[in-house]
Amino acid sequence: MIVNNSLPSHAECSNSLKNVLDALYVLNGKWKLALILYLMRSPKRFNEIQADVTGISAKIxxxxxxxxxxxxxxxxxxxxxxxxxxxxxxxDYAHSLKSVLGELSAWGEHHREKIKESMRRGA
Structure with a gap:
């Protein structure tokens, strides 16, 4: 429920949507964010990455x-x-995603708990 806040204009919504779509276009796929997060910890060789990031093929x-x-x-x-x-x-540009990745991680944890709770109630 929105209280004392005006709705965003059509232009603001359009710009926001465009920005999100641009971000998703660049970061699309199953692995990109995981690889960025992994490489933020420390530099790695190809074989180290492949060994630690389970499920990814060498080609991908x-x-x-x-x-x-x-x-x-x-x-x-x-x-x-x-x-x-x-x-x-x-x-450094990848590190600019740190807060986004933190928020995404927190949301993922919340979502996982929501699904678990939903399954407990349904079982």
Whole structure:
């Protein structure tokens, strides 16, 4: 219920929707936010990421990392060692999602509890 607040204008709603759709377009898919969150903790090699992020194939991981790099969320640094080492790291831009990810995590926890409660009542 809205009290003492005016409804947003059509233009405000349209702009807000456009912004959300733009964000979802860039962060779409099952893995992008998980990979950003994972790489915020520390830089990792490809094999470390694949071992720790369960359920992602090498092909999908490579595609998602490339997309994240193209959109400025991660950097890919190649070290000319033998064998070549490639390290992936979250950028400062990726860290700008920290509050969004925190809110999304809290909402996910709340939703999971709501579903559990709903199942207990239905059982």
């Amino acid at each position: 991981l490579a595609k998602e990392l490339k997309d994240l790099e193209l959109n400025g969320f991660i950097t890919r640094t190649v070290y000319s060692t033998t064998p070549v080492s490639i390290i992936y790291e979250a950028t």
